[in-house]
Amino acid sequence: MNDQNEQKSYWLSADSEPEYPPLEESHETDVVIVGGGITGITAAYILCKQGVRVTVVDASQTLSGTTGHTTAKITAQHGVIYDELIQHFGAERARHFYEYNQQAVDWIRTTIQEEQWDCDFETQDAWIYAESDASVPQLENEIKAYEQLKIPYRIEKSLPFSIQSEGSLVMENQGQFHPVKYLKAMMGRITAMGGKIHENTKAIDIHEGTNIQVTLEKGHVLTCQHVIVASHFPFYDGLGLYFAKMKPERSYLIAGPWQGNNTGGMYISIGQPVRSIRFFTMNGTKGILVGGEQHATGQGKPMHLHFEALREFAKENLSAAADFTYQWSAQDYTTLDKLPYIGSITNRHSRILVATGYRKWGMSQGTMAAQILSNRIIGKSEHKSSLFDPSRFHPDPAIKKAISINADVAKHLVKGKLEMPSINLEDLPSGEGAHVSWNGQTIGAYRDDKGKICAVDITCTHLGCSVNWNKAEKSWDCPCHGSRFTVEGEILEGPAMKPLAVIQTEPADQ
Numbered sequence: 001m002n003d004q005n006e007q008k009s010y011w012l013s014a015d016s017e018p019e020y021p022p023l024e025e026s027h028e029t030d031v032v033i034v035g036g037g038i039t040g041i042t043a044a045y046i047l048c049k050q051g052v053r054v055t056v057v058d059a060s061q062t063l064s065g066t067t068g069h070t071t072a073k074i075t076a077q078h079g080v081i082y083d084e085l086i087q088h089f090g091a092e093r094a095r096h097f098y099e100y101n102q103q104a105v106d107w108i109r110t111t112i113q114e115e116q117w118d119c120d121f122e123t124q125d126a127w128i129y130a131e132s133d134a135s136v137p138q139l140e141n142e143i144k145a146y147e148q149l150k151i152p153y154r155i156e157k158s159l160p161f162s163i164q165s166e167g168s169l170v171m172e173n174q175g176q177f178h179p180v181k182y183l184k185a186m187m188g189r190i191t192a193m194g195g196k197i198h199e200n201t202k203a204i205d206i207h208e209g210t211n212i213q214v215t216l217e218k219g220h221v222l223t224c225q226h227v228i229v230a231s232h233f234p235f236y237d238g239l240g241l242y243f244a245k246m247k248p249e250r251s252y253l254i255a256g257p258w259q260g261n262n263t264g265g266m267y268i269s270i271g272q273p274v275r276s277i278r279f280f281t282m283n284g285t286k287g288i289l290v291g292g293e294q295h296a297t298g299q300g301k302p303m304h305l306h307f308e309a310l311r312e313f314a315k316e317n318l319s320a321a322a323d324f325t326y327q328w329s330a331q332d333y334t335t336l337d338k339l340p341y342i343g344s345i346t347n348r349h350s351r352i353l354v355a356t357g358y359r360k361w362g363m364s365q366g367t368m369a370a371q372i373l374s375n376r377i378i379g380k381s382e383h384k385s386s387l388f389d390p391s392r393f394h395p396d397p398a399i400k401k402a403i404s405i406n407a408d409v410a411k412h413l414v415k416g417k418l419e420m421p422s423i424n425l426e427d428l429p430s431g432e433g434a435h436v437s438w439n440g441q442t443i444g445a446y447r448d449d450k451g452k453i454c455a456v457d458i459t460c461t462h463l464g465c466s467v468n469w470n471k472a473e474k475s476w477d478c479p480c481h482g483s484r485f486t487v488e489g490e491i492l493e494g495p496a497m498k499p500l501a502v503i504q505t506e507p508a509d510q
């Protein structure tokens with residue numbers, strides 16, 4: 001397989017048509033949930049079980065966002081994190097973070113058992129390993145943190161397969177599953193309980209008065225008492241300035257058959273480049289998934305090189321891995337202090353709730369967010385969930401990070417406009433996209449295999465940074481806040497609410 005192959009997530013490989021109809025009329029309900037990923041669907045399920053009337057709307061197909069492109073490890077072990085959390089928040093709050101995540105892991109396991117959902121759930125251990133001597137001090141500090149927080153653990157000297165390791169920290173009884181099977185089963189239960197789900201239904205605005213009104217793209221309005229903004233990047237900001245306090249990062253995954261022993265376990269390295277590995281049931285046999293190569297969205301090397309690096313790693317270290325028939329990438333957001341934002345979108349909007357910023361650990365954190373927000377709606381909020389309040393401000397390390405994220409944004413605001421592209425539009429080869437010169441200006445252009453040009457204004461419609469060409473996924477990606485657009489300029493994901501302006505470089509067809 002090479003970069004010309006189609007990018008397809010294994011979880012979404014069983015092609016399916018949209019199952020839920022678009023919303024074609026205004027209506028009134030108790031709670032509107034914007035976004036059909038793990039956060040929105042889990043919240044809808046919990047609320048429906050409490051007798052709350054719920055409407056879920058998704059701009060596209062449910063589960064086609066990051067949830068359909070995850071590694072789907074379900075764990076409270078989020079790489080090395082607990083030592084850092086103790087330093088920034090103290091031991092008590094670091095322990096709360098662990099408890100919330102472990103409860104989410106247990107809740108998923110119990111719910112699957114009770115509902116008897118067939119979603120390839122397996123209890124598995126989560127491993128962090130030091131791939132070299134340089135990572136050993138971090139591993140040792142993390143072990144001390146587990147000790148201090150009374151998190152059960154086990155230490156292993158080597159990994160149960162051929163990858164070099166200088167020691168590992170294992171959290172037992174975690175889990176993994178097929179996220180799409182799990183959430184499709186959950187959606188079946190939601191609608192059976194009377195909940196409503198609508199695909200291809202985009203929310204574009206929220207107004208809070210006595211009631212809350214969610215405006216949809218086609219002009220219909222949903223009236224409700226609470227909204228949960230579960231759109232990954234919040235589609236509505238409410239002056240919460242989420243774009244200035246979250247950083248989008250893309251990562252890559254390859255998956256294929258595994259011909260070694262039935263190893264099991266979920267692994268992540270400490271040092272750079274991070275490598276993440278897990279095994280899974282692939283069409284009835286054993287499969288392996290290898291991930292890593294993260295970078296700020298729109299700022300990496302040519303994307304196909306990331307897939308090649310993962311393949312090279314697998315070839316050198318995992319002799320029993322065969323051809324990787326699936327490859328895909330996705331992005332997730334990290335907050336200034338690495339804890340998610342879960343709660344009121346701002347202090348002024350107590351009934352507009354948000355959940356985002358899972359730092360690539362959204363299976364447990366999306367579930368925990370759904371529990372926290374649902375509890376809040378039914379009047380059972382817990383004081384300790386204020387740890388995730390989006391309006392929190394912890395000066396260390398927040399200020400330094402905010403400055404560095406926004407300095408990086410400032411650089412990209414001007415960069416694309418100052419640099420002259422190295423090629424003219426007429427020299428752009430077929431199948432390629434790039435910044436090109438055309439009529440004395442810099443534009444973004446893609447030439448398809450038949451020679452037809454699609455050209456766009458490279459100014460991101462979110463806040464004006466210059467979008468960059470993503471060769472592997474044939475998209476325009478914004479390096480500032482992670483918005484992504486198709487070759488025709490249509491929105492794929494991120495905070496942008498308007499498509500890129502299309503530029504006519506060829507006479508329109510007569």
Ligand SMILES: Cc1cc2nc3c(=O)[nH]c(=O)nc-3n(C[C@H](O)[C@H](O)[C@H](O)COP(=O)(O)OP(=O)(O)OC[C@H]3O[C@@H](n4cnc5c(N)ncnc54)[C@H](O)[C@@H]3O)c2cc1C
Pocket residue numbers: 034035036037038039040057058059060061062063064065066067068069070071072073074075201202203204230231232235250251252253291329330331332355356358359360361362363364365366
């Ligand atoms: C490569 C990678 C690997 C990962 N691996 C793991 C892992 O092993 N374990 C783990 O715990 N986490 C992992 N994560 C993180 C996890 O997958 C995500 O944090 C989680 O899926 C996010 O879920 P979500 O519900 O918040 O968002 P999404 O799944 O992105 O859902 C948001 C939905 O909102 C919809 N939407 C957006 N805007 C609008 C709008 N205006 N109106 C209506 N709908 C809208 C979108 O169409 C989308 O369907 C990984 C992430 C990446 C990128």
